[in-house]
Amino acid sequence: MKQRKKEDAFSERFKKHEGELKWLYCELYNNDVNAWNYFAGMLRRMWEERPASLRTLDAEREKNPEWYLGHALCGMQLYTDCFAGNLRGVENNLDYIAECGVNYIHLMPLLESPKDRSDGGYAVSDYRRVKPELGTMEDLERLCESCHLDGIAVCLDFTLNHTSEDHEWARLARAGKKEFQDRYFFFDDKTIPDIYDSMVPQVFPVTAPGNFSWCEEAGKYVMTTFYPYQWDLNYANPTVFNDMTETMLYLCNRGVDVMRLDAVPYIWKSLGTNCRNLPQVHTLVRMLRIVCEIVCPGTLLLGEVVMEPDKVAPYFGTREKPECHMLYNVTTMATIWHSVAVRDARLLSHQLGRVFALPKEYVFLNYIRCHDDIGWGLDYGYLSCFGMQEIPHKKYLNDFFTGKWQGSFSRGELYNDDPRLMDARLCGTAASLCGIESARKAGNKELIETAVRRDIMLHALVFTLSGIPVLYSGDEIGQENDYSYTADPEKAPDSRYIHRGLFDREKAALRLADGTIENRLFSALSALSDKRKGMGVFDNRADTWVIDTQNPAVFGMGRYYEGEKLLAFFNFGDGAETFSPGEKETYENLFTGEKTDADSLELPAGGFAWLRKKY
Ligand code: GLC
Numbered sequence: 020m021k022q023r024k025k026e027d028a029f030s031e032r033f034k035k036h037e038g039e040l041k042w043l044y045c046e047l048y049n050n051d052v053n054a055w056n057y058f059a060g061m062l063r064r065m066w067e068e069r070p071a072s073l074r075t076l077d078a079e080r081e082k083n084p085e086w087y088l089g090h091a092l093c094g095m096q097l098y099t100d101c102f103a104g105n106l107r108g109v110e111n112n113l114d115y116i117a118e119c120g121v122n123y124i125h126l127m128p129l130l131e132s133p134k135d136r137s138d139g140g141y142a143v144s145d146y147r148r149v150k151p152e153l154g155t156m157e158d159l160e161r162l163c164e165s166c167h168l169d170g171i172a173v174c175l176d177f178t179l180n181h182t183s184e185d186h187e188w189a190r191l192a193r194a195g196k197k198e199f200q201d202r203y204f205f206f207d208d209k210t211i212p213d214i215y216d217s218m219v220p221q222v223f224p225v226t227a228p229g230n231f232s233w234c235e236e237a238g239k240y241v242m243t244t245f246y247p248y249q250w251d252l253n254y255a256n257p258t259v260f261n262d263m264t265e266t267m268l269y270l271c272n273r274g275v276d277v278m279r280l281d282a283v284p285y286i287w288k289s290l291g292t293n294c295r296n297l298p299q300v301h302t303l304v305r306m307l308r309i310v311c312e313i314v315c316p317g318t319l320l321l322g323e324v325v326m327e328p329d330k331v332a333p334y335f336g337t338r339e340k341p342e343c344h345m346l347y348n349v350t351t352m353a354t355i356w357h358s359v360a361v362r363d364a365r366l367l368s369h370q371l372g373r374v375f376a377l378p379k380e381y382v383f384l385n386y387i388r389c390h391d392d393i394g395w396g397l398d399y400g401y402l403s404c405f406g407m408q409e410i411p412h413k414k415y416l417n418d419f420f421t422g423k424w425q426g427s428f429s430r431g432e433l434y435n436d437d438p439r440l441m442d443a444r445l446c447g448t449a450a451s452l453c454g455i456e457s458a459r460k461a462g463n464k465e466l467i468e469t470a471v472r473r474d475i476m477l478h479a480l481v482f483t484l485s486g487i488p489v490l491y492s493g494d495e496i497g498q499e500n501d502y503s504y505t506a507d508p509e510k511a512p513d514s515r516y517i518h519r520g521l522f523d524r525e526k527a528a529l530r531l532a533d534g535t536i537e538n539r540l541f542s543a544l545s546a547l548s549d550k551r552k553g554m555g556v557f558d559n560r561a562d563t564w565v566i567d568t569q570n571p572a573v574f575g576m577g578r579y580y581e582g583e584k585l586l587a588f589f590n591f592g593d594g595a596e597t598f599s600p601g602e603k604e605t606y607e608n609l610f611t612g613e614k615t616d617a618d619s620l621e622l623p624a625g626g627f628a629w630l631r632k633k634y
Contacts, residue, residue, distance in 0.1 A: 028074070029066040032313045033059075039340075040309045043302050044257075054257035061261060065268035066314045073274060073317065076167065080317040087319055087344065087487075088382060090557035092172070093548045094123035096389055097492035099153050102522045106154035110162045113169055115527070119495050119541075120548025123487065124166070125174040125279065127390060129153050133185050135509050136248035139390065139519070141176070141281060142183035146266045156273060163274025174277035174321060177267050180285045181249040189250050193236040202259050203250045204242035204288065206231070211290065212240050219244070219294045224437040226512050244285055244294070254286050254303060264310055271315040278311075279321045280304065280343070284330065296330050304334065304342040319344040321384065327396055328373065335381050348374065348383035348486065353396055355387060355477055356445075356452070358591045360419040360429075364574035367591075368565045369401050371484075371576065375563045382559065383486035387477045388452075388494055392434035392444035392515055393420075410441045420445050420452055428454030428470060430500060432514040448518045449474055450497040455536060459499075471497070471536055473625030475543040476589050480627070482547040483576065483587045485559045491518075495544045496526045496537040550609060556583040556631070570598035573622065586630040590622035597621045606630035 026034075044055050069077075080086050095116060103109045109126070116124060128140025131148040140150070149156055163173050182189055191199035206212050212231040219230050222245055231240045232247035242251040252259050267278060287299040304322065311318045322334045322343035328350045336342030354370045374383070395416055399409040418424040420431040431447030450456060454470035474497065481488045501520025504510040530541035551557045556578050566575030572592030578585040586606060590596050602617035609629040617630055 028078075029063055029313065032316070033062070036309045036313055040306060040313075043306050043309075047299060047302050048257040048260075051257055054261065058257070058261050058264070061265050062268075062310060062314055065265060065272065069272050069315060070274075072164070072167075073272065073315065077315060077317040087172075088380065088559045090485075090551055090554070090559065092123045092487045093121050093552070094125060094174075094384065094487050094489035095119060095121040095492055095495075096125040096127065096386075096489055097522075098127040098390075098519060099129050101519065102492055105152065106149065106158035106162050110158075110165050113165060113171065116171065117169060118545065119490065120545045120552070121490065122170055123172045123174065123277070123489075125277070125489070128176045128178065129159070130178075133183055133248070136183065136185075136246070138246050138249060139515070141178050142181070142185075142246065142249045143178050144183040144185035145187070147269060160273050163276075167274065172276040173274065174279055175270060175275045176281050177270060177278045178281045179252070179263055179267070180282040181243070181245060181251045184248045184250055186250075192241075192250075193234060195237060200237065200239070201256055202253055204253055205234075205237065206240045207238075209240060212242070214290060215242070215288075215294070218292065223435055224440055224442075225435045242288065245282070251288065252286070253288070254299070255288075260303065260306075264307065267307065268310070268314055271311070271318045276317065277319045277321050277345070279323055280307070281323050283322050283334070283343075284324055284326055296326060296333075301333065301336070301342060305336060305340055308336070308342050308344075321345045321347075323347065325349050325391070325394065325396075328370075328398070332377060332381065335378075338378075338380075345382045345384055345487065347389075348385045348484070350396060350398075351383075351484070352386055353393055354398075355480060356393055356420070357395070357397055357416060358574070359453070359473070359477070360416050362592050363571045364589070364591050365405070365571050366398065366401060367574050368567075370398065371574075372565045374484075375565065375576075379485065379560050383484070384489050385481040385484045385486050386489040386491065387481055388449045388491040388518065389489075390491070390515065390519060392446050394444045395442075413441065413443070417443050417445060420447065422457065428457050428466065430456045432500075432517050434514045446514045446517045448498055448500055448520075449477065449491065449494045450540075451500040451518075453477065455497050456499040459536070467536065469624050471539050471625075472623065474540060476625050476627040478544055479547055479587075479629070480574070480589050482551050483557075483578070483585075483629070485557070485561065485563060485578075488548070488551070490544065493520070493522055495541050496523070496530055497540045498523055498526060546610075550629070554583065554585075554631075556580045556585045566600050566602075568598040568600050570596055572596050573598040575600055582634040584632045584634070586617050587627065588620065588622060588630075589627045590624060593624055595621055595623045595626075604632055606632045 103112045130143045131145040132140045132142050166173050188199045188202050227246045230244050232243040234241045244251050284296045287297045288294045320343045324331050324334045334343045354367050358364050358367045395413045419427045420429045422430050430451040431445050434444040434446045436443035453474040458466035458470045500517045504516030510516040526537050529535045529537035558580050561578045561580035564577050568575040574589045576587050599619045600617050
């Protein structure tokens with residue numbers, strides 16, 4: 020008798036997941052068996068195309084599925100062109116990245132995208148080509164390979180909600196091809212779009228109002244939730260899901276470790292709803308997760324879910340049916356900035372108390388700045404206990420961070436300020452928002468000192484939380500706002516470009532000059548990163564809790580893991596603050612080396628402390 024051939028890894032993994040995957044697929048796509056068969060065949064084909072080196076990495080990571088948990092990763096988000104010109108440039112600067120203590124880089128959108136209509140690269144016209152000015156797909160593969168050799172993981176955006184209007188499908192749709200129009204949402208007149216518009220909020224009320232755009236060539240309206248040149252894909256069409264999944268796997272096969280699912284809550288549309296976070300979105304994400312586990316189990320999914328807190332955690336799925344591996348801690352980020360503006364950490368204690376109550380395997384990316392604006396998605400129910408109401412409070416925050424509020428040290432700009440909605444958001448670099456820019460321009464040494472401390476403190480908070488701290492390139496050297504975007508007609512209407520400036524190499528060189536702002540920030544941030552990596556107490560399995568400091572301006576939290584305890588305190592107040600955590604044991608201050616109890620302590624404005632005790 021012929022011996023049965025040993026099953027390959029694909030078959031084994033496919034078999035394990037087939038029941039659930041097929042069920043979800045057929046339920047969503049009305050038992051379209053042909054579409055399913057194509058889908059299953061495509062998965063095998065993409066696995067067969069997966070390079071051997073990546074399959075080896077898959078096998079290693081399958082053996083150690085917790086490779087991204089723990090406390091070993093520290094991230095940085097960067098634009099290839101701003102940071103180093105092109106992909107080769109990034110490769111040549113990996114030593115700088117390592118010097119920052121970073122071992123996970125998120126390369127901002129780099130796929131082909133029309134120059135003048137790209138939304139920072141989030142309007143992709145060809146998912147298989149890199150923007151020529153940044154290099155080629157081979158350069159990306161090479162960079163991923165070099166990163167892997169240096170122990171750096173690479174994250175890339177997968178813009179799946181929409182394509183550019185220049186994408187091949189969109190061009191064929193515009194030319195009247197029904198099959199391709201069916202990949203988007205086309206309407207002959209405004210009847211249905213008007214019904215959608217009556218229920219669907221606007222993402223860019225000022226820069227791109229409405230959710231539909233008129234397509235002259237097709238003589239129809241097309242759904243465009245974001246900018247008019249970003250056409251929403253119709254995932255109710257299985258061909259769209261099949262082909263976009265293939266696209267994702269194509270990118271995974273280039274060596275990308277983390278796929279950032281851009282704007283994922285928006286990917287399912289249904290008339291009569293607000294078209295956000297619908298149950299079908301979770302089905303699609305769950306399917307993408309299974310797909311990765313079958314084809315490229317070394318790859319992680321990072322969901323970009325910028326939504327109110329109760330909408331975020333569901334994207335982790337459940338223990339049995341996980342969805343995303345990682346999500347952004349967006350509410351905490353906004354709450355940190357709120358605490359800066361009100362010099363009061365009570366909302367932060369409340370917010371982090373909720374985060375700490377979540378399962379420890381939920382991995383959040385913690386950050387203070389990213390490429391996008393800061394939206395004021397705070398817990399207004401809680402704030403109302405202190406007499407703060409949503410609309411006036413948002414106005415206060417915006418006035419504070421744009422420097423309009425008397426005495427404010429912050430220098431940001433508004434984003435999508437629609438006077439009817441009173442819902443403007445905020446842009447600016449960490450350094451400018453923390454007061455470094457205003458203090459430096461005023462030549463006030465004392466204020467510079469406080470602002471630098473504040474900037475370090477906010478980063479220290481991000482490094483204290485479980486999950487993955489992510490720096491925004493340039494923040495490690497205190498890069499300030501770049502006002503030159505206003506001179507570029509394409510960028511001028513979008514104030515997010517204020518914090519998307521060129522990486523300043525001269526400033527970066529100053530990181531090595533003692534006593535400079537750049538040196539203070541850079542050395543503090545890399546020390547935080549090193550200490551975090553070296554200490555088990557930062558493990559995601561640690562217990563974490565909020566400490567009542569008896570002083571609303573000072574946030575306190577504790578961590579405990581395997582005989583090691585860390586107390587961390589952050590002063591959001593305007594001046595030096597004393598506070599009483601009431602911990603009488605003796606601790607070691609990890610930055611000064613001093614021995615101290617934590618019964619009653621003092622921190623300068625913008626100061627923080629990490630106190631450790633070993634048992
Ligand atoms: C995400 C990106 C943002 C972009 C949007 C549309 O939210 O972070 O920059 O504008 O998606 O693609």
